[in-house]
Amino acid sequence: MSKDRAIPHNFEDEQLESVFVGRRDGQARPTVILIPTVMGVTNLEIGFGRQLVELGYNGFVADLFGKEFRGAPRDTMFGELNRLKSDRAALRRRMLHVLELARGLDEVKADQIVVAGYCFGGMCALDLARSGVNIAAAVSFHGLFDPPGLPDEKITAKVVAFHGWDDPMVPPEKVVALGNELTRAGSDWQIHAYGHVGHGFTNPHASELRIDGVAYNALAAERSWTSFINLLEELFG
C-alpha cells in the first residue's frame, strides 16, 4: 500500500538522503517528518512511517547525518552527533532545510506538517519549534531537552514530549526546565512522563547500544504512540 522513495538532497557541502513514505496515489496529505536517533535513518523510522501511511498520513524520514553514514557503527555516529550538537544555530538551519525540502513535495500539505524525533532527533524537533517556524506540532520521543542557547522566539507549534522518568540523560530538573521554557515561549505544550522507563524506550533494539538506562519499554512505546496518534487526530482528524 505504501511506497518508499529516496530523496537525495544537499545541505551546505553534505550529501544527504531522506526517505519519503506515502501512498501511490500522490494525493497531498498531512505529513510527519520523522527525525531518527543518533543511529541515523534505519528500518525502525521507516516502519513508523509506514504505520502513519496506514492511518492516512505521509512519513518523511529525515537524514541529518549524510548518506555516507547510513549503517555506520555506533562510535562513528556518536562522533557525528557531537559534531551536530556542538553548533545549535547550524543544527537549526539544517532542520529548517529539511522542513523546506519536505514542504516542497507535491504529496505534502504545506500547512499540515508535524515534526517528530527520537533521542537526538527529539532535540532536533524541539529545536525546530524553538526557531518559531510555522509547523503544526513538534514531538519528542525520549528526546534531549537541553535548550539551544539562542535568542528566545515565540513558539507557534504545539509541543509534546514523551519522556521516561528514569532517563539518565534527562533528569527531573531538565523536565521542569523544559516546562518552564515552553511556557515562557507561549507554546501549547504537553509532557507525558512515564515511571520506570529509561531512554530509547520506543526502540526494540535500544539495549544493543549497551548504555546504562537505555532500554526498550513496550508499554511506554505503545502509550506514547497512542497519544501521538491522538495528537494527529486533534490536529488533522
Add this chain to the structure above:
Amino acid sequence: MSKDRAIPHNFEDEQLESVFVGRRDGQARPTVILIPTVMGVTNLEIGFGRQLVELGYNGFVADLFGKEFRGAPRDTMFGELNRLKSDRAALRRRMLHVLELARGLDEVKADQIVVAGYCFGGMCALDLARSGVNIAAAVSFHGLFDPPGLPDEKITAKVVAFHGWDDPMVPPEKVVALGNELTRAGSDWQIHAYGHVGHGFTNPHASELRIDGVAYNALAAERSWTSFINLLEELFG
C-alpha cells in the same frame, strides 16, 4: 440508556449518599469510582459517569462529605475539605470504605475497578493507591499531590495524574516529588502535564469558585479525557 441509583451508606457516624450510574441490564462491568471535587457530588461527575456508561463501563460517584452537604455553599465545603484532609489515615479508611461498598455491588466486576478523582478527589484517589490496596488504577485530574505522611506501602495500582503546569496548588517541585514517590513505591505511573493550564481544568464552572489559577480549559479537559479512555482500553479493552 443509563440509570442512576442513589446508594445510601454510613461511614462511622456519617450518612453518605453515593450515586451508581450503569445500564439497566444489571450485567457486571468494569467500573470507575469517581471522586468529586471539594464541592461534593454534582451533575458534573454524574455526567462523566454517564459518558463512561456509553463506553461500556459503570460509574460510581462517591459521596465523601455526607448527604447533608449536597449542594452546600463553597465555604462550608472548604471547611469539610479541611476536616477530611487534616487526618489522612482517617481519609484512607473512608476511601477503603467507598471501595468496598462499590466492590460489593452486583454490577461491579470486583477486579476491574479504577478510582478517578478531581482536585481534592484526585488526592483521595492517590491516597487509595498509596494504601497498597488492589485496584486496577488510580487517576488524578488536577489533583493535589501532597503525600499522606503515612508508612510507605508498595503501590500495586497503575497511577495516572493529569496536571496543569500552572496549577497554583501544585507547583513543579510537587510534580517531581510525586514522580519520585511513585517510583519508590513501584507503581506503573504516568504524569501528563499541560502548559498554560491551571487547577480545575475539567470543570466548565471552575471559574465560579473565583480562585486565582482555577479555570476550565476545554483542550486540557478533552486531552485528559481521551488519555483516560485510552487507559481504560489498555486495562479492560
